[in-house]
Amino acid sequence: MDFEMERFISALIDRSPPHALVHLQLVLIPVIVAFLIAFPVAVLLTRRRFMRYTDRVMTFFNMGQTIPPLAIIAVFFPFLGLGMEPALFALTIYALLPIARNTLAGLKGVPQEVKEAARGIGMSEWEMLMRVEIPLSMPVVMAGIKISVVLTSGTAALGALVGAGGMGAVIFAGIDFFRAELIIAGTLVIGAIAIVLDRILSVIDNKLTPPHMKM
Amino acid sequence: MIVLDKVDKVFPGSNIPAVKQVSFQVDEGNICVFVGPSGCGKTTILRMINRLIEPTSGDIYIKGKKVSDKGLNPDHLRREIGYVIQQIGLLPHRTVEQNVALVPYLLKWPEENIKPRVRELLDMVGLDPDEVAQKYPFQLSGGMMQRVGVARALAADPPIMLMDEPFGAVDPIVRGRLQDEFLRLQKEMKKTICFVTHDINEAIKMGDHIVIMNKGELVQHGTPMEILSEPANSFVKDLIGTEREIKLLELTKSGEIVNKKAEIPETVRQKDCFISVIDPVQRALETMMKKDSDLVGVRDKDQEIGTISWNDIKKLINKLSGDA
Ligand SMILES: Nc1ncnc2c1ncn2[C@@H]1O[C@H](COP(=O)(O)OP(=O)(O)OP(=O)(O)O)[C@@H](O)[C@H]1O
Ligand SMILES: [Mg+2]
Numbered sequence: 199m200d201f202e203m204e205r206f207i208s209a210l211i212d213r214s215p216p217h218a219l220v221h222l223q224l225v226l227i228p229v230i231v232a233f234l235i236a237f238p239v240a241v242l243l244t245r246r247r248f249m250r251y252t253d254r255v256m257t258f259f260n261m262g263q264t265i266p267p268l269a270i271i272a273v274f275f276p277f278l279g280l281g282m283e284p285a286l287f288a289l290t291i292y293a294l295l296p297i298a299r300n301t302l303a304g305l306k307g308v309p310q311e312v313k314e315a316a317r318g319i320g321m322s323e324w325e326m327l328m329r330v331e332i333p334l335s336m337p338v339v340m341a342g343i344k345i346s347v348v349l350t351s352g353t354a355a356l357g358a359l360v361g362a363g364g365m366g367a368v369i370f371a372g373i374d375f376f377r378a379e380l381i382i383a384g385t386l387v388i389g390a391i392a393i394v395l396d397r398i399l400s401v402i403d404n405k406l407t408p409p410h411m412k413m
Numbered sequence: 414m415i416v417l418d419k420v421d422k423v424f425p426g427s428n429i430p431a432v433k434q435v436s437f438q439v440d441e442g443n444i445c446v447f448v449g450p451s452g453c454g455k456t457t458i459l460r461m462i463n464r465l466i467e468p469t470s471g472d473i474y475i476k477g478k479k480v481s482d483k484g485l486n487p488d489h490l491r492r493e494i495g496y497v498i499q500q501i502g503l504l505p506h507r508t509v510e511q512n513v514a515l516v517p518y519l520l521k522w523p524e525e526n527i528k529p530r531v532r533e534l535l536d537m538v539g540l541d542p543d544e545v546a547q548k549y550p551f552q553l554s555g556g557m558m559q560r561v562g563v564a565r566a567l568a569a570d571p572p573i574m575l576m577d578e579p580f581g582a583v584d585p586i587v588r589g590r591l592q593d594e595f596l597r598l599q600k601e602m603k604k605t606i607c608f609v610t611h612d613i614n615e616a617i618k619m620g621d622h623i624v625i626m627n628k629g630e631l632v633q634h635g636t637p638m639e640i641l642s643e644p645a646n647s648f649v650k651d652l653i654g655t656e657r658e659i660k661l662l663e664l665t666k667s668g669e670i671v672n673k674k675a676e677i678p679e680t681v682r683q684k685d686c687f688i689s690v691i692d693p694v695q696r697a698l699e700t701m702m703k704k705d706s707d708l709v710g711v712r713d714k715d716q717e718i719g720t721i722s723w724n725d726i727k728k729l730i731n732k733l734s735g736d737a
Contacts, residue, residue, distance in 0.1 A: 315502025318465055319516050319565065320492035333506050408506030410551040 201378050209383035214368055218387050221364035224354035225391065227286050229346050232293035237339070240301035241327065252302070259298045262291040267353055271360050285354075285362035292353055293346040300342025304335025337411055340403040344396055351392035355384070365391075414605045415439040415462060415573065420471035422457055422629075430469070431457045433629040439622065442603040446620035448610055448652070453626040455609040456499060459575045462607065463487075463494045475573065492520055495566030495574040499581065499609070501558050503550040509535070509561050510546040516569040534564040539594060555582035560591070567602075574606045580615070592618055613652050617641070617660055625649055638664055642733050661733045662695040662726070670694060670729055671711045673719040681710045681720070690718065694729060697721045 236259065243252045267288035271278075278284040308331050316330045358366025365384045372380025404412075415438070422432040432454040439445040447455045460466045462473060464480055464487040473480045480490060495516075503512050513531045522530075532542040538560040550558055559582050566574055579595075580588045592615065599606070610616055616623050617637040624634040625648075633645035641661050644650045653660070668690035681687070686704040688696050690713045697709050707723040 309502075309505075311498060311500035311502040312504060314465070314500070315496070315498045315562075316504065318460075318463060318491060318496035318498055318502075320488050320490075320519055321515075322488045325519065330504060409549050410505045 201382075205377070206379035206383060209368065209372075209377075209379050210387070213380070214365065214383055214387050217363060217365050217367050217384075218391065220362070221351075221354055221357075221366075221388065221391060224285060224289060224357050224362060224364045225347060225350045225395065228289035228293045228350055228354075229343065231286075231290045232346060233297050233343060235290075236294045236298035237301050240298045241305065241332075243302060244305040244331075245323075256298065256302075259295040263295040267292050267356055268359065280361045282357075282362045285357040285360055285364075289350055289354055289357070293350050296342045296345040296349065297339070298342075300338050300345070301335065304338030304342075305331050307338060308334045333406075333408060336406040336408075337403065340399060340406065344399050344403075347395045347399065348392050351388055351395065355388060414441040414443075414476060415445075415607065416474040417458070417462075418472045418474070420458075420461065420473060421469045422454070422461060422466070423469045430629050432461070432468075434471075435626075435629075435631045436471075437624055437631065437634055439605055439607060441605050443621040444599065444606040444608055444619055445622045445624060446608045446610060446616040447624045447626060448613055448616040449626035449632075450611060454629040455611075455626060456577055458626075459496075459577055459607055459609060462575060463491050463496055465491075492516055492569065493571050493573065495569075495571040495576075495604075497559075497562050497566045497574070497576040497579045499577040501562045501582070503558055503561055503565070505550050508547050508549055509540075509553070512550070512561060513564045513568055515565060516571075520569055522569075530568065531564075534567055535561075537567070537598060538564045539591075540564070556584075556587050556591075559583065563595075572604060574604050576606060577609045578611070579608070581610075588615075595619075613654065614660070617664065625652065658730050658733070659695060661730070662698060663693045665694045665729065665733075666690065667692050667694055667697055667711055667721060668713075670725050671719040671721055672725060675720040675722075677710045677717055677720055678708065681706060681708055686710060687712050687717075688721075689713070694721070694726060698726060 239255060242248045243255060267285075270288040270291060271280075271284045274284055274287065278287060312330060312334070313326065316326045321329065354364055355366035355369055357364045358370050365388045368380050368387070369384035372378065372382075372384060417438075418436050420432060420435045421430055423430045435454075435458065437445075447458060449455060457466070461468050462475070462480070467481065475490075478485070504515070507515075510528075510531050513534055514527045517527045517530060531546065535542040535545060540557060540560055545553065545557065545561075550561070553561065559579060563576070563579055566576070580591045583591065596619065608619055610619070617640075620637055622634065623637055623640050625632045625640065627648055633640060633649050638661075640649065641653060641657055641664065644653060667688055671690065684704045684706055686700055686706045686708070687710045688700050690711055700709050701707060701723060709721050710717055711719050711721060
């Protein structure tokens with residue numbers, strides 16, 4: 199395969215942008231939906247009433263990440279067919295685990311004596327969750343979201359294989375037509391998406407991190 | 414005010430009870446000090462009083478009401494009881510001001526009342542509000558954190574306070590000062606206080622009433638004077654340690670043994686060898702040694718009311734230690 203600068207720049211500037219937008223959707227929608235599912239579930243799993251389900255639920259989230267997204271799409275093909283929906287569905291399942299795992303770890307990491315004192319001065323369970331446990335576990339939760347974003351950014355390239363589009367379309371076109379320019383351009387854009395999203399999350403993270411946890 | 418009736422606590426997964434058949438009563442306005450070695454169940458008792466944990470059997474009453482009463486919301490109960498936990502437990506992500514304001518906030522005090530109250534409290538526990546209010550706990554020393562913990566517990570002016578080694582994290586000098594400050598505050602506050610320590614000297618100094626615990630059992634309870642003059646067994650004797658007589662002298666006011674008829678000799682005046690009626694007898698002894706005299710004059714405010722002699726002190730020691 200040879201490499202032509204002109205083709206490469208055209209791949210980046212002309213060909214990539216529409217695919218990049220789709221790719222962004224393939225990352226953001228699954229991560230947001232995964233957060234909306236995994237975060238409350240993990241919070242519930244740290245409550246005394248639901249603690250005993252922790253292992254079972256986490257096994258499910260674990261499976262979500264070990265089964266390849268393409269296999270999930272294949273299994274759900276009769277219901278969801280091909281295209282955007284099955285891709286979003288599979289990627290969502292894939293994004294659950296890091297968020298759930300980190301939320302659990304973050305909540306469990308809240309110092310026992312802080313919880314004891316908060317309860318001892320009369321905070322209800324809800325007040326303690328909202329004012330003590332969640333704020334103090336935010337840095338770990340955010341780290342989980344970042345991991346999900348980076349993982350999903352890469353995995354979303356497979357969306358092109360089931361007709362969902364995204365930067366995968368550029369890369370697979372490059373593979374089909376032996377065009378290194380396309381493969382490299384597609385990979386670079388995916389990397390850029392992951393980095394930009396990670397930076398944005400870092401800014402939010404920095405706002406949410408309590409002062410005593412900052413370096 | 415606070416009554417425990419045959420309270421047992423066995424933690425799940427353990428077969429030895431952490432607290433065994435403990436009964437006692439804390440009267441309104443009193444400081445009751447729990448003292449005993451590590452692991453004897455002091456913290457467990459406090460946590461049962463504010464229902465952080467439930468007794469395995471037995472009953473606990475506050476102002477005649479069972480705390481386990483179904484109609485009593487434990488969160489509301491705890492807002493009426495100031496709690497200073499052993500590990501301090503300030504919220505690390507909140508400023509000193511926000512930490513102290515927690516209970517008033519939970520009780521939904523109007524915003525404009527909270528800020529001045531926080532300043533008042535910080536002042537009360539000897540912290541400069543301008544300096545510390547906006548700091549975070551990690552920016553404070555251990556002793557400052559403990560003061561903030563005490564201020565937080567006092568914030569909503571609860572009639573009852575549970576204090577678990579509130580002055581544990583400071584050196585003996587600062588501790589002495591905190592104890593003095595707290596006793597001074599208590600004179601005005603008149604709160605009913607359960608105070609935990611494993612330092613018998615602190616117990617004697619702070620307590621109107623002392624409860625001595627060992628291995629989950631109540632070994633002896635009574636006033637500091639009763640405990641010192643009639644230790645129930647060798648465990649209590651060992652706990653009191655070697656300086657029992659001196660501790661007794663610290664507890665007795667000079668006024669109790671002053672010889673009111675005696676003339677005050679000229680030598681005492683020349684050496685300025687005087688103490689006050691409210692000083693402990695211990696002070697009389699110290700003054701005698703410092704001024705090299707076997708007699709001290711006693712004053713009530715500015716009035717000279719009598720003397721205490723070396724012999725008076727010896728008689729007192731003999732009487733208190735019961736081998737006269
Ligand atoms: N949550 C718990 N679960 C199981 N056992 C406990 C629990 N809390 C306390 N214990 C046990 O109960 C006993 C009494 O503990 P407690 O904390 O009341 O002691 P303490 O008198 O406060 O000691 P210290 O002076 O060290 O604070 C100890 O043997 C301890 O191991
Ligand atoms: Mg303790």
